Amino acid sequence: MSDRLLRRFRNWGLKHKLILAFALLIGFVVVTSGLIIYTISKNRLEQTNRQLLLQNLKQTGALIDSKLDSYFLKSEIIFSNTHLQNFLRTQYGDLYSVYDAYQNQLSKVLEPVLMDMTYASTKGSELINVTIYTPNETLPKDSGILKDIKEIEGKTWVQELRQSKEKYQWQWVHEESGRKYISIHRLLTSFIDLKELGVLSIHIPEEVFVKLLQQNNEGSRSVLFLLGDSGDEIRSRSGAMLPEKDVALLRASDSREQVEKRTIEGQEFLFASIESTATGWHLAALMPYSDVTKPLKPIGYAVALILVVSLLLGLVLIVFIAHLTTRRLQLVIRKMNRVKSNWNEPLQLIAGRDEIGQLDATFNELIQALKITTEERVRLQVQKSSLQVELLQAQINPHLLYNTLATIQWKAKKADALEISDVSEALVRFFRHFLNHGDSRSTFGQELRLIGEYTKILRFTYNMAFEETIEFEEDIMAMGIPHLLLQPIVENAVVHGLRPKKAQGSLLIRGTKEGGRIIVEIIDDGVGMAPEQTDRINRSEQARPSYRGYGFLNVRKRILLGLGEEYGIQVESRPGAGTRVTLRLPAEYESSLE
Missing domain, CATH: 3.30.565.10 (Histidine kinase-like ATPase, C-terminal domain)
Incomplete structure (x- = not known):
């Protein structure tokens, strides 16, 4: 089959071969160019979306860190207040003194702080929940701000708080009274004798962080996740879920930021993550990869149209150039046939300085050189014939000299003229070699x-x-x-x-x-x-x-x-x-x- 196709291709005219070759070449170039343009556009668009996704994640992370830092600062203000220190350290004997302490010490400490610790919920504006767990038995526990420290004794986070050098700790999402919170806990110690006065806890509702995740993500199909040390993640909205193995890898990762392409449940996403500078928690985002490639559709249609038009124009141009090329080659072939039948055929140059023009000029030069070579060969043949005649003459004439010298040598030796005899003998041997039997x-x-x-x-x-x-x-x-x-x-x-x-x-x-x-x-x-x-x-x-x-x-x-x-x-x-x-x-x- 291949041999049959090869024979058929050999029998094609040069014009058809040129059209086929250039059509394949232009088709390859056009299709390759289109694919390269599409790939470059796709890569640049993907890179832009990667940068935007990471930038959006960093802005959201900055908002969350700012919010966490503000609550940390509130806990610092409450912790360092001397009125609160006195209130928690004092042992009260009657209700009047307790009431007076509430009014003149605790209220002065907490009211200014609590004034701007509000958040918008479905029920309206609500205060952030602040709780002080105290071991002071003379203080009444109202199940509001003041609570008995015995309620939290034995909990893991309390033990970790007491063992930490910083004396404060962030607690990931946990449930209190039917609601989910992220809390900051601070160990309260006396400035005088460093004895434990209690534990300060600021409970921040989960919806505060949900709103922060949604703030920079409106109108996008991306899903943002806030991941703590353990437990569930906080999400900006319902949608794609991070697989458990990815969550575990992210929590164990040392990378502060990353952006990569991932496949989750058969769907491709752009995945990005950063680490919170305030808590070390991770903030992640998933963007459907279809959102990245969606703007490419108009570009793809435009590129396809350009490719088709370019291919058609290229084919028309190929047919035209192939016709011009083969027409001039036919002129060269006809000239060669005329020269073959008539060696003295006048040679006219074919116009053009391209390869065909050079081929024609080289053919003319070759014919002229062949004519000169032929004439030179005839001349050399005449010289060879003349030289052969000279050689024959040179072989005939010395025979007489050879015989005469042999006679002289014999007579000189007989007459005892030894010097003449020696040189005559040398001449005889010389002429013997000279003649060389012709x-x-x-x-x-x-x-x-x-x-x-x-x-x-x-x-x-x-x-x-x-x-x-x-x-x-x-x-x-x-x-x-x-x-x-x-x-x-x-x-x-x-x-x-x-x-x-x-x-x-x-x-x-x-x-x-x-x-x-x-x-x-x-x-x-x-x-x-x-x-x-x-x-x-x-x-x-x-x-x-x-x-x-x-x-x-x-x-x-x-x-x-x-x-x-x-x-x-x-x-x-x-x-x-x-x-x-x-x-x-x-x-x-x-x-x-x-």
């Missing part, structure tokens, strides 16, 4: 033997002495080399380098193997060459027949025609310091002139 290929070993005979002839001819050293790796000696390639370089080194030198010189011929190449160096310590002369040789400029660079150019030409452009010759020289000639030759030689 083969244009030789080996490095054969070439070096030829050079050895040749240097003997040069010493005799020019009456000169020089030191000759040959350093060749053993495995190179049997490798192939074009015949008579090294001899012109050695001749240049001896005749033009060492001969003009007054002192005895030296000649080094060294061969090494580097990778797939053989490097041959011919080094003399003769008179050297001027820099401009060396540059002219390395640039392959044509030399005069008497000019020293003529032999180098001949060798360079043979290497280029027979071995290729990747091989060649390099000359380095300094006047008075000598000359180094480096040849780069193939390790596996096959002549192209055969």
Whole structure:
């Protein structure tokens, strides 16, 4: 199935392929962009709601802490009043003295404090319940403000209050006379002898805190919770419930504030919590996550509309661009077909500097380069043919010289002219190697033997002495080399380098193997060459027949025609310091002139 689809796709025209490819690309980009925009909007909206929810929680927490601090301050005022101290410490003997103490001491202490300790309830404005539990048996207990301390003896919170260093304690939601309160208890002690005078309790109704939770949460579906150390939580209204495990984790948490996303009973909520600075209790809030995403619906519709319109416009643009692109490609293809049938077809550039225009310009340049290469190949072939003729002529002419020299050598030896006999024998061996049985290929070993005979002839001819050293790796000696390639370089080194030198010189011929190449160096310590002369040789400029660079150019030409452009010759020289000639030759030689 996949192979069938792939074959069908290959057979489609380029225009249809471009439309499909760009349609998929634009569709991917548009859909991805839409999803990214929607996700970013959702994340930013969620972050804003997180901040608002936490800010609302902090404001509500500040109101609750302020209310708790005010009741704590009231308890401080009552506790520190000396009239109350005297009232609770004094032992009364008759009702008159008790009545007088109520009027002149207790009322003066409590009335100013109780005046602003009211709250609005369903029954109207009510006073906050203030109770003093006293062990003084001479005071009458009216079951109102004054109560017998025996009523609270044995309760856990009383024992904890007496053991605490602060001598005050907040008590979480508890029930008194059928109503729920949050209370602050303070241990009353004498300023004189630090004896216990009783316990002051201020009972704050639960609805006070419910109203505070509702105050900053009107018109919202969020539910606020006030969580104490244990027991039930106080809630702003009915709604989602915090799971018991979350309540337990929140009470045990060390985090002062947090905002996160939670799932409760299959519904997602934004959950936030802070810690009260006054009591250490936790204030939490739950916001339905649907309230966060609800404003995204118009944004989603707008994004979807933009995506559809963008996709349609993109498809229209794709079809138009694909048509323009393939139309110009067809022009290039038709030009190629014309050139294939007629090599000399005039080439006209297709307008445009885009890739198609560049392709057309490159095609025109390629055709021009092919024409030039073809002409150059024809020219080189003519040169090769001429060189082959020259090589054949060079093989014919020396035969007479070879036979004549052999006769001279025989007669000189017979006449006891040993020096003439030796040089004649060297010439004979030289020409034997020179002729090489008509083969244009030789080996490095054969070439070096030829050079050895040749240097003997040069010493005799020019009456000169020089030191000759040959350093060749053993495995190179049997490798192939074009015949008579090294001899012109050695001749240049001896005749033009060492001969003009007054002192005895030296000649080094060294061969090494580097990778797939053989490097041959011919080094003399003769008179050297001027820099401009060396540059002219390395640039392959044509030399005069008497000019020293003529032999180098001949060798360079043979290497280029027979071995290729990747091989060649390099000359380095300094006047008075000598000359180094480096040849780069193939390790596996096959002549192209055969």
